[in-house]
Amino acid sequence: MFEIGRIRFRALTRDDLSFLEKWENTFKVTLYARAQPLVFKNTQDIEEEFEEYMENDDKQQFILEKKEDDKKIGIASYRDRSKSVKNANLGTYIGEPEEWNKGIGREITLGLCEMLFFQKNYDRLSARSASFNKRAQTVLKDLGFKETGRARKSGYVFGKRIDWVMFDLLREEYMPERQGYLEEILGERKEEYIKNTCKIRF
Numbered sequence: 001m002f003e004i005g006r007i008r009f010r011a012l013t014r015d016d017l018s019f020l021e022k023w024e025n026t027f028k029v030t031l032y033a034r035a036q037p038l039v040f041k042n043t044q045d046i047e048e049e050f051e052e053y054m055e056n057d058d059k060q061q062f063i064l065e066k067k068e069d070d071k072k073i074g075i076a077s078y079r080d081r082s083k084s085v086k087n088a089n090l091g092t093y094i095g096e097p098e099e100w101n102k103g104i105g106r107e108i109t110l111g112l113c114e115m116l117f118f119q120k121n122y123d124r125l126s127a128r129s130a131s132f133n134k135r136a137q138t139v140l141k142d143l144g145f146k147e148t149g150r151a152r153k154s155g156y157v158f159g160k161r162i163d164w165v166m167f168d169l170l171r172e173e174y175m176p177e178r179q180g181y182l183e184e185i186l187g188e189r190k191e192e193y194i195k196n197t198c199k200i201r202f
Contacts, residue, residue: 002115003196005107005189009062009076014050016063019072021046023095033093035130035155035162064108073099076108078116085123088116105139106185113143117171124170130155131163144177145169
């Protein structure tokens with residue numbers, strides 16, 4: 001379990017699958033998460049994906065909860081793509097639309113950066129966003145991610161071809177700015193995070 005700001009990350013379990021089934025069949029969620037607004041997944045589909053995930057060593061998936069009331073609000077994940085460097089691809093979505101536009105996405109992305117850069121010493125993180133998902137792109141840019149290119153016309157939504165926008169961030173770019181990101185995004189919650197998570201002093 002990992003906590004930062006208002007958010008708790010914990011390992012995905014079988015008890016969470018009913019929430020995944022709901023979110024994976026919610027038009028607005030899958031539209032912005034992966035540019036696929038029409039998704040029809042039943043309980044068996046979700047359970048099979050969970051079993052596949054449990055057998056997969058290169059992916060870590062989290063349920064996201066609000067600390068204040070334990071409300072489950074979404075998913076975050078990273079997939080290890082390490083070869084010559086420690087590299088991971090990020091994925092997140094907030095499955096409860098009423099929690100959108102509250103700054104929670106920035107805390108989630110900051111949490112992944114903290115886990116992977118500060119705690120696990122990854123060298124590079126990457127992410128992608130559908131070209132119309134300006135909120136996601138703003139979140140990534142706020143954490144220092146840089147646009148690295150586009151997969152042009154590689155998606156299809158509402159009768160139009162859309163681009164996927166690619167981003168990445170290096171550890172050497174994140175760490176010098178880390179304190180500023182913690183201050184800006186966590187505000188008064190920064191000291192609580194530092195106290196509870198970064199306990200060792202060298």
